Amino acid sequence: MTEAFIIASLFFGMGVLMVPLAKKFNLGSVLGYLIAGAIVGILLTLVTPLLGMDSAHLLEQLNHASEFGVVLMLFIIGLEMQPSHLWKMKNTILNAGGLQVGLTALLMMLIAMYGFHLPWQTGLAIGLVLALSSTAIIMSTLAEKGWQNTIGGQATFAALLFQDIAVIPIIAVIPLLVVGAPTEALHAGHGINLTAHLPTWLKPLVVLGAIVLVYIISRYVINPLFDYIARARQKEIFTTAALGLVTTIAALMSLLGLSPALGVFIAGVILSESEYRHELEADIEPFKGLLLGVFFMTVGAAFNFALFAEQYVLIIGLTLLLIVTKILVLYVVGKILKLKKIEHALFCLALAQGGEFAFVLLTLAVGQSVIDTALADTLRIVVALSMALTPLLFLLYEKVILPKQVNSGKETREADPINENNQVIIAGVGRFGQIVGRLLQYNQFSITALDDDPNRIEMLRKYGWKVFFGDAMRMDLLKSAGIDQAKCMVIAMDDSGKVLQLAEYLTKHHPKLELFVRAKDRIVAYHLHQLGIKHIYRETFESSASMGEAVLRSLGLRAYQAKRSKLRYQLEDERLVREMAKSYFDKDEKVFALNVQEQLDSLGKVLSNDQHIKQHRLNNDTGWDESSLIDDLGHKDRY
């Protein structure tokens, strides 16, 4: 147990150290994990002999555990693929992905066969393994740069989607590529196999049966089961059930001698139309992230540095060969897809590396004796190296190709400078800030928005919004959003704590900036008043008052009477908030107490004030009320 803790701490510690560092240098988290793993690998070879442990054995065990991460990843990929959505994209996916994977695999196979004299089976396996690119690196980079919705980004995404799906048949095909006689290694990876002794003709039927079974489970058992669990309102049990579902299907598939990844992928696709899709995804995502991280680190730890030192000329040569071959194929595919210059360049450079699936598939291929261990070790280093070079290719695109194309005058769509220096910055463009932004744009004001929901950002960017991804609490982000030049700042995030924090920070450090702040409720409004904010908007105040106005109309009040009553009520209530804000902070010194009793106290004050208004007939427009005039008139005939 002690050893396990030591190793886990090493891995986690290194991961925590390296991943943020890698992100900082624009290298992406996958690379961070690989580097962290490589460092742990070196440390382990130094430390374990001292502790009397066998580092290779430990790593192998860890690797098995972390392969579960890959299974979870495939489940989530399945979940994200709604059949209906896939069907809409089918042409792009087939054209971009099919051509890319097919041509790359073929070319690689030919190189392996004629350049390195390998048997065709091994060549094909290598070709298929290397044809895949790194979804993790590419998608996160595209999202970071805001390129997902450019035509080039879309084509890249389509190719990646095809690759993700293609992994499944590749996993199925690799065991068939055994060189020479099949060995016991066929099911070495899975241990127990119930179908091993079945006649060959029966196996496809068993496979079909298993898939039908997975379909039936996903379709008819999962929803009622989750309904039942959801009613118990126990978050952990739901998570347990989600993980249990994945392990059950994976186990079933393993028992039948099939790839567990294939099984959970199918289950994922079937469940992608289920109402529990987002729940499942959210529950499994953290485990996937953690285990995938560990998986990448074990891959890193298994790097054979001795081998690299020995063959660095060959390895670097092969890496360049891989990248150049991929770029060539992508160039041809891009031509066939009729991509324009900038889009074409992005497509070629983005997809030009090996992917994380290569590590999975290489492990599988070694297990099935399709590729020998030494070759697989070399290829692992080549793939990792090509992934490490990807950020450089993106940099080449961003700093050299993009500016050049933009300066030549045409196709300037995505060439907006990052700092627009808009007069208005909106922090949080969810259901609240979005409306503010739309009204401003309706009036031809361009705005800069900050938000931390990638899906929302994607949608808004599609419609020409300038949205920065990230937490508005980050000063560097505020700076690059142009906080120093802005005139107005709208603070409309969902999280009241963040709203108050940001409002406080900005009143202190940017006193000239005019702040418009969303307040979730009265108490938040008190705090904002305390900060001296002038423009405070309680989020439900306007719409519920408007609803009250509409109800008044239904009850027979004249439209204008109802309108004025509503406006007066609002003014009075706002006055009351200002007044109560003062006493709220005078009363005692606790600053962030938002407890129920205080909410109730404050409601009580509001209601008694309403009674005061009713009693003193403050709800009247006395200018139009002739009663005093009539009194004045008396019985004289003066008027």
Place this chain on the structure above:
Amino acid sequence: MNKVLVLFAHPVFQTSLVNKTLLSAIPESEHITFHDLYEAYPNFLIDVQHEQQLLNDHDVIVFQHPLYWFSCPAILKEWMDLVLEHGYAYGTEGKALEGKIFVSAISTGGDVANYKGDRNIRDLLKPFEFTAKLCNMPYLPPFITYGGLKIKAGNFDQNLTHEYLSLQAERYRYLLTELVKGTVCEQDCEAYSTMNQRFDHLELQND
């Protein structure tokens, strides 16, 4: 048959006995459109296109409102500012309202006695008359219902009040019917400073 549009503006209609009575006198007719401005635009966000279309679709425009500070309630002023725009209602190109009849139906707080001499009601309403002229609209003498305050104060004898209000209602109904039929024109009214005088005269003849 003329199409008649009654543009009604009263911010506190719920308190006005006079205007309730007058509104109930408006005949149910496919030729008469009733349009309540405060009810339609409590936000004062007047739909100019819609309003101009309404004007285009009618031949007679009746402006029914109380007299506030010798003028109309705020929304009607806003309506005039926005709807009677240059190029539509007036100006070399602005001929949309040419020939359509302009007539005011006014309720006042004060008595008839309060609108004599230098406070002559016809003179007080000059701004509306000039507006009509600028829009090339024939202007009929205003139809006035006096004494709103006294009616409210109950200063009149109940019977008298009832009698006065039903007379006014009947005259308003008659006026609107005439307007639909097109049996009243600017020339016929030249002799009268108010529509009330014309009715007094007509009723005298009938008696």
